[in-house]
Amino acid sequence: MDPNPDITVASRGETWPSGRSKPVAQLNINDAWLAAIANAPLASGIEPGLGPWTGIGLRLPSGARIELLRYQFGGVHFELHADFGANARKVLEEFLTTTGLTIDAIRWRQTEI
Numbered sequence: 001m002d003p004n005p006d007i008t009v010a011s012r013g014e015t016w017p018s019g020r021s022k023p024v025a026q027l028n029i030n031d032a033w034l035a036a037i038a039n040a041p042l043a044s045g046i047e048p049g050l051g052p053w054t055g056i057g058l059r060l061p062s063g064a065r066i067e068l069l070r071y072q073f074g075g076v077h078f079e080l081h082a083d084f085g086a087n088a089r090k091v092l093e094e095f096l097t098t099t100g101l102t103i104d105a106i107r108w109r110q111t112e113i
Contacts, residue, residue: 006098009040010057010065018085021067025092025109026077027101034068034078037099047071060094077107 031054035042044054055069055078067081082091088110096103 006061007038008059009038010059010067012043012057014057014065016065016083018083020084021081022084022086022088023110024066024080024082024086024088026079026107027068028105028107029068029078029101030076031070050074060091060098062094064091064094066091066095 031042034056038056038058040056042054042056044052046052050071050073052072053069054072055067057065057067059065064086065083068078069081070076070078080092080095082088092106092109095101096105
């Protein structure tokens, strides 16, 4: 997979516009694919209560900030997170369109009322 020039890496430690994030979807992607799309190495750390994680913060072409995280104890799927105030459907659609993923890559997605 080639890097996607329309996606940029977010600054580490950058805060969410609303002050918090929400899960948007679980995706069937792997570390190598995500690092290639981002053209950057994935970060890792330990989140209290959730354990070790691997992931990266990105910006979509619209400027929307997203984060993709895979928790060691949560399985093999990456969680796509967006700002709490963002429209989950629009963020997911933009991510899929920008990266060329199909809906087959979605394991779970947020349904907003």
